Amino acid sequence: MNVTVFGTGYVGLVTGACLADVGHRVLCVDIDAGKVDRLNKGDVPIREPGLDALVARNLAAGTIAFSTDAAKGVAHADLLFIAVGTPPDEDGSADLQYVLSVAQTIGEAMTNRKVVAVKSTVPVGTSDKVGERIATVLAARQSTLQCDLVSNPEFLKEGAAVSDFLKPDRIIVGTASQRAREVMKELYEPFNRSNDRTLYMDVRSAELTKYAANAMLATKISFINEIANLAERLGADIEEVRRGIGADPRIGYHFIYPGMGYGGSCFPKDVQALGRTATDVGYDSPLIAAVEAVNNRQKHALFEKLATHFGGAAALKGKRIAVWGLAFKPNTDDMREAPARVFIEALWSAGAAATVFDPVAMDEMARIYGSRADLTFAADKYAALNGADALAICTEWQQFRAPDFAGMAERMPSRLIVDGRNIYSPERLSRDGWTYLSIGRAPAYPDTAS
Ligand SMILES: NC(=O)c1ccc[n+]([C@@H]2O[C@H](COP(=O)([O-])OP(=O)(O)OC[C@H]3O[C@@H](n4cnc5c(N)ncnc54)[C@H](O)[C@@H]3O)[C@@H](O)[C@H]2O)c1
Numbered sequence: 001m002n003v004t005v006f007g008t009g010y011v012g013l014v015t016g017a018c019l020a021d022v023g024h025r026v027l028c029v030d031i032d033a034g035k036v037d038r039l040n041k042g043d044v045p046i047r048e049p050g051l052d053a054l055v056a057r058n059l060a061a062g063t064i065a066f067s068t069d070a071a072k073g074v075a076h077a078d079l080l081f082i083a084v085g086t087p088p089d090e091d092g093s094a095d096l097q098y099v100l101s102v103a104q105t106i107g108e109a110m111t112n113r114k115v116v117a118v119k120s121t122v123p124v125g126t127s128d129k130v131g132e133r134i135a136t137v138l139a140a141r142q143s144t145l146q147c148d149l150v151s152n153p154e155f156l157k158e159g160a161a162v163s164d165f166l167k168p169d170r171i172i173v174g175t176a177s178q179r180a181r182e183v184m185k186e187l188y189e190p191f192n193r194s195n196d197r198t199l200y201m202d203v204r205s206a207e208l209t210k211y212a213a214n215a216m217l218a219t220k221i222s223f224i225n226e227i228a229n230l231a232e233r234l235g236a237d238i239e240e241v242r243r244g245i246g247a248d249p250r251i252g253y254h255f256i257y258p259g260m261g262y263g264g265s266c267f268p269k270d271v272q273a274l275g276r277t278a279t280d281v282g283y284d285s286p287l288i289a290a291v292e293a294v295n296n297r298q299k300h301a302l303f304e305k306l307a308t309h310f311g312g313a314a315a316l317k318g319k320r321i322a323v324w325g326l327a328f329k330p331n332t333d334d335m336r337e338a339p340a341r342v343f344i345e346a347l348w349s350a351g352a353a354a355t356v357f358d359p360v361a362m363d364e365m366a367r368i369y370g371s372r373a374d375l376t377f378a379a380d381k382y383a384a385l386n387g388a389d390a391l392a393i394c395t396e397w398q399q400f401r402a403p404d405f406a407g408m409a410e411r412m413p414s415r416l417i418v419d420g421r422n423i424y425s426p427e428r429l430s431r432d433g434w435t436y437l438s439i440g441r442a443p444a445y446p447d448t449a450s
């Protein structure tokens with residue numbers, strides 16, 4: 001089937017490449033000409049495991065192409081995906097200008113009936129607005145053409161985007177149109193061969209499902225972080241508590257890892273937007289507000305531990321802190337809302353310097369902050385430690401999990417680690433002569449007996 005995808009970001013590009021790989025003929029449209037040029041050469045601007053190969057393979061096979069020509073995109077297919085950004089507006093609500101601009105283009109360019117599927121994360125009622133915008137433009141053209149609207153939210157995770165798309169837990173199709181339902185069924189059939197995971201529902205329920213899923217996951221994270229902060233004050237160990245509660249299948253082990261708070265381009269903005277939606281309909285939602293407030297506080301937890309260790313933030317002036325991990329999670333170079341940013345900016349405010357290392361996010365860090373005297377990029381994780389007063393772990397990359405502690409101690413005689421991701425055993429570090437401060441666990445100090 002011919003498919004057009006508007007937007008070639010994480011969602012649009014992964015959607016386009018995965019649909020092309022099962023044989024659909026995909027045209028991806030973006031307003032960013034530089035991005036489109038790069039993509040047509042097979043140069044993928046984002047880091048996602050498996051994505052480069054997928055794009056290269058389908059460019060060579062002719063199943064995917066990239067263009068800035070929106071009218072060509074509309075003409076290419078009878079199924080049009082909207083997968084453009086919905087960033088937060090100043091009041092926390094989702095900014096729909098990009099979504100509605102695509103709707104405008106569709107209305108202007110369509111010459112036959114289309115199925116329009118909204119993949120962007122949008123507040124309840126937005127798909128109706130897309131339909132209204134298209135209808136208004138068509139009316140102005142004195143056209144009697146029609147559109148079938150679908151809400152088809154995306155649930156992929158960055159860093160695992162391709163495999164999530166290829167093996168979805170579920171595919172949500174919200175539509176009132178039987179015709180659109182059949183088109184979506186045919187589109188996703190290759191992903192549903194062994195087990196049809198599609199859930200059909202009305203448009204508004206589909207839109208709310210996306211926000212409810214993200215808010216539920218964010219709630220789990222804020223909940224465990226709240227308990228972690230309590231554990232510290234009560235002399236309990238959050239890692240034991242996590243294992244203890246996760247054993248109950250009604251709770252489960254997923255998404256209850258304590259840390260520096262959630263980041264990324266989705267949870268912060270989507271929790272905020274859901275709160276805004278509640279306010280808009282006159283509903284007071286203390287739970288959603290608390291999830292956000294707990295998370296904002298948690299992003300400062302690691303810095304506060306470090307500052308307290310040295311006797312207050314003022315004592316950090318002139319110190320150099322090595323930072324391992326910049327991305328908001330492993331396997332991506334995305335630093336949007338990354339807790340590492342809050343930590344590093346707090347270091348700078350206190351007059352400390354950061355020497356940073358991340359396996360893939362160094363360019364992104366340089367793009368965001370440019371060059372400054374209190375920021376040094378290390379060639380590798382060990383080089384970051386030379387002359388540092390402490391090491392801070394901000395992202396749990398695999399390569400940080402079992403480092404050469406003896407070699408590290410030679411580079412960093414202070415032997416101090418503050419860990420925002422709880423990746424080490426306090427007993428082990430204590431035995432090896434380290435001071436180790438982590439989240440929701442008692443501080444570990446060098447074991448002088450060993
Ligand atoms: N990133 C994720 O992991 C993820 C997962 C699920 C859902 N979502 C949602 O999907 C949507 C897209 O997110 P993203 O991370 O892919 O965004 P992104 O910012 O990476 O990419 C958006 C792309 O849309 C393009 N664009 C803007 N206006 C356009 C127009 N009129 N026509 C064509 N292209 C246009 C931009 O140039 C950009 O390349 C958002 O609503 C987001 O909340 C994101």
Ligand SMILES: O=c1ccn([C@@H]2O[C@H](COP(=O)(O)OP(=O)(O)O[C@H]3O[C@H](CO)[C@@H](O)[C@H](O)[C@H]3O)[C@@H](O)[C@H]2O)c(=O)[nH]1
Nearest residue numbers: 154155156157158255256257259261262263264266328329
């Ligand atoms: O137990 C956990 C799990 C995650 N996180 C943090 O939560 C954030 C988000 O992680 P994750 O959900 O893995 O990444 P995203 O790529 O942001 O994916 C989320 O947001 C997407 C965009 O809406 C959805 O499609 C996905 O289903 C949803 O998981 C990261 O900062 C993680 O460090 C924790 O602190 N503890």
